[in-house]
Amino acid sequence: MTTSIDRETAKSVLPLISQVSVGAWRVINGSNEVELHPQPLPPVEADQFQVAAAVMAHRYAQLAIESQIQGRDGVRIISELVDEWCGTPWPRHWPFPHLHPGPQPHPRPNEDMTAVGRMVGALVLANIGSRLASDLGTMMVDGAQRLAEASTAG
Numbered sequence: 001m002t003t004s005i006d007r008e009t010a011k012s013v014l015p016l017i018s019q020v021s022v023g024a025w026r027v028i029n030g031s032n033e034v035e036l037h038p039q040p041l042p043p044v045e046a047d048q049f050q051v052a053a054a055v056m057a058h059r060y061a062q063l064a065i066e067s068q069i070q071g072r073d074g075v076r077i078i079s080e081l082v083d084e085w086c087g088t089p090w091p092r093h094w095p096f097p098h099l100h101p102g103p104q105p106h107p108r109p110n111e112d113m114t115a116v117g118r119m120v121g122a123l124v125l126a127n128i129g130s131r132l133a134s135d136l137g138t139m140m141v142d143g144a145q146r147l148a149e150a151s152t153a154g
Contacts, residue, residue: 122147
């Protein structure tokens with residue numbers, strides 16, 4: 001299965017791809033997350049966020065493939081993942097009760113980190129989907145295209 005993108009999309013996507021960390025590239029290509037840091041050195045925040053995005057996309061792809069093998073709808077899993085990842089801008093509006101003093105908010109990624117995280121997800125889905133000759137593979141490649149477009153849209 002081959003896919004192509006137009007020149008304008010490529011121009012807007014390449015700066016984001018250049019920001020993907022080495023650790024995230026290893027996970028995108030299928031390495032185990034634990035292999036990335038055998039010594040107890042904490043990764044920098046952006047690297048950690050990108051690796052988490054790659055791991056999440058891999059886990060969803062694995063879940064979709066396993067569901068497809070079991071006769072369930074793996075395409076829907078990827079479709080819902082992409083819809084959630086593309087359609088819900090950060091910060092999300094969670095229905096937290098307004099208690100005082102309330103829970104301490106977790107750090108939120110900035111817009112650049114979010115865009116690169118979406119690009120990492122797109123690369124994972126494109127990598128796996130391009131090797132599957134099925135509707136699931138097509139959905140992964142289409143989802144990768146949507147994630148790439150969402151990452152450049154801001």
